[in-house]
Each structure stands twice: as C-alpha cells, then as structure tokens.
Amino acid sequence: MLQINVAGLLKANIGTARDYVIEDTIEIAGSHRVVLGEVNLMRTDRSILVKGTLHTDIDLTCSRCLSQFSLRLTLDIEEEYFPRIDIYTGNALPALEDSEAFTIDEQNMLDLTEAVRQYALLSVPMKPLCRADCAGLCSVCGRNLNQGPCDCPPMPADPRWAKLSQLIQSDHETSEKERKGMK
Numbered sequence: 001m002l003q004i005n006v007a008g009l010l011k012a013n014i015g016t017a018r019d020y021v022i023e024d025t026i027e028i029a030g031s032h033r034v035v036l037g038e039v040n041l042m043r044t045d046r047s048i049l050v051k052g053t054l055h056t057d058i059d060l061t062c063s064r065c066l067s068q069f070s071l072r073l074t075l076d077i078e079e080e081y082f083p084r085i086d087i088y089t090g091n092a093l094p095a096l097e098d099s100e101a102f103t104i105d106e107q108n109m110l111d112l113t114e115a116v117r118q119y120a121l122l123s124v125p126m127k128p129l130c131r132a133d134c135a136g137l138c139s140v141c142g143r144n145l146n147q148g149p150c151d152c153p154p155m156p157a158d159p160r161w162a163k164l165s166q167l168i169q170s171d172h173e174t175s176e177k178e179r180k181g182m183k
C-alpha cells in the first residue's frame with residue numbers, strides 16, 4: 001500500500017526508523033501502474049522523512065518513430081511528511097510555511113501516491129526514444145525504418161528534384177527564346 005499508518009512512528013523517539021515494502025497500483029498519466037519497492041520512514045523532530053527506491057513504468061510515444069512503448073522508471077524518493085495534528089492531544093498544529101509540503105492526515109495516514117506520481121512524471125525524458133538507436137521514420141514515405149529500409153532513394157540524389165530543376169531550366173530557356181523571337 002502507498003498509504004501507511006504512522007501513528008506509532010509519530011510517538012516513537014526521534015531517529016526511529018521502519019522499513020515498508022510497497023506494492024500497489026496507482027494512476028499515472030491516465031493509466032494504472034504497478035508500483036513496487038521499499039521505503040524507509042524515519043521520525044525526525046518535526047516530520048517523517050521518507051527515503052526509498054520505487055519502480056514503475058509509463059507508456060510513452062517515441063519522439064523519432066512515433067511508436068508506443070513502455071519505459072521502466074526508477075524513482076529515488078526522498079520527501080518529508082509533516083503531521084497536521086499533535087499525535088498526543090489531537091490539536092491542530094500551526095500551518096506550514098510551505099503550502100506545497102506533503103502532510104500526514106488527521107488519521108495519521110502518510111500517503112505516498114502524490115509523491116510517486118510527481119516523481120514519475122518528472123523522470124519522463126523530454127524527447128522519449130523507444131531505443132537509443134531508433135532509426136525513426138522516412139521523411140518521404142513515412143515508413144518506420146526500425147522495421148527495415150524503405151524503397152526511397154537516398155535524399156541528396158533524389159531524382160525528382162533533378163527532374164524538377166531540369167524543368168525549371170528548360171522553362172527558363174523557352175522564355176529566353178520567346179523573348180529573343182519577339183525582338
């Protein structure tokens with residue numbers, strides 16, 4: 001579970017730590033993903049410090065060949081979770097300066113879901129590649145070149161360009177002759 005009851009840990013001495021095995025499914029970028037790993041929770045003077053390594057995967061579109069692929073992610077999590085109530089009195093604690101900080105709810109549940117989602121999205125590359133040497137798509141016929149070469153001739157010597165420049169040339173010569181003929 002990504003939700004851990006930390007009531008006991010909040011009552012423990014500063015420096016007390018516990019390990020938890022994580023195995024859960026959460027929604028990341030619109031699809032359900034299995035999250036596996038281990039985290040260590042430690043009581044600090046003001047919070048619970050979470051450290052651990054989690055694994056999940058995410059579906060991406062290759063920026064070169066546009067195929068769908070699944071990328072395995074390793075998330076090195078390190079986050080502080082702040083209690084909102086005093087564990088002994090149940091009274092609300094003063095509001096945190098950092099409103100973005102992760103908190104432990106009134107039932108003493110520490111929820112890792114949002115942190116895992118944020119870490120996963122941050123570890124997605126700007127230009128994902130299905131593989132490092134992805135050959136991409138042919139810019140003429142659009143074939144996925146990872147599945148083999150296409151029949152297009154090599155770009156610099158494309159005969160259609162040669163033919164086109166011949167046409168331009170002959171057109172130019174024709175108008176030249178016409179102009180001379182008019183004189």
Ligand SMILES: [Zn+2]
Nearest residue numbers: 062065130134
């Ligand atoms: Zn690709």
Ligand SMILES: [Zn+2]
Nearest residue numbers: 138141150152
């Ligand atoms: Zn081609």
